[in-house]
Amino acid sequence: MVICMEDVEIFLSRLASEDKLYEETAKKLGCPDIKDKFTLAGAVAEKGAPASYKIYISDEELQNDTIDEIKSVFSEAAEDDPEIKAEFISDEFLNIIDDRARITPESKPRSLIHRDGELHPTVHIWMIKRRDMGVFVLLQKRAHDKDINPDCYDVSAAGHVSQGDEFRYTALKEVREELGLDIERSKLEFIGLKRAEYSRGDIRDNELVAVYICRESINIEDLTLQSSEVSEVCWAEIDELLSIMKYEDIPNCISLEELDMIKKAVF
Secondary structure, three states: OOOOOOOEEEEEOOOOOHHHHHHHHHHHHOOOOOOOHHHHHHHHHHHOOOEEEEEEEEOOOOOOHHHHHHHHHHHHHHHHOOOEEEEEEEEOEEEEEOOOOOEEEEEEEHHHHHHHOOEEEEEEEEEEEEEOOEEEEEEEEEOOOOOOOOOOEEOOEEEEOEOOOOHHHHHHHHHHHHHOOOOOHHHEEEEEEEEEEEEEOOEEEEEEEEEEEEOOOOOHHHOOOOOOOEEEEEEEEHHHHHHHHHHOOOOEOOOHHHHHHHHHHHO
């Protein structure tokens, strides 16, 4: 008889204190008395086998001795008993947004947020320029290897807000990483929040997007594109872009709502 064990998913943030990390582990194991590595080892032994643990660890480059302690307990249990599985997974952690559109202290691995469809914060940054012929926006073409919408034309730069970060900081970081541009904080103009939802296969992406525009004068030739994210960029006049999106088969994940937000902000 084969017994299928449900994975126990434990989230260990490198930004969390010792108390918070053991509190998270205790909650997931259903053992409120866990306070340190010794009581954790006792709880794992009492829980017994078979058992399967997936321990997600946030990917910040920070040393956290408590996480090392917790890892060692599960590693030793798995070494002692082949029916105990312990898998350690590094992932970006994102804060969850509540039903009042507020970023909460609660964070969760990005892969699981996309699996479970929980609302989380992201940023979109549109590089724009105004000419006599109209308002132009810089489009990026998403890299071929992207999990979501590969090879599609998209906003100039975008990204998830990692746990503990805020919208504007993330916007500046994404422009720097994806386009190679260092822009001043004051150059980002916030034009609104919007919801964005996308589902494909096992991915349920549910975002609260902070939308920014930047009127910084740039030349495409001067950009340094992040190859893992962006394959190419081009300028497009908004009204022409809307016409192309309506009448031609152009692969894109461009938000019509955001183009309208830009026009309202500029005119």
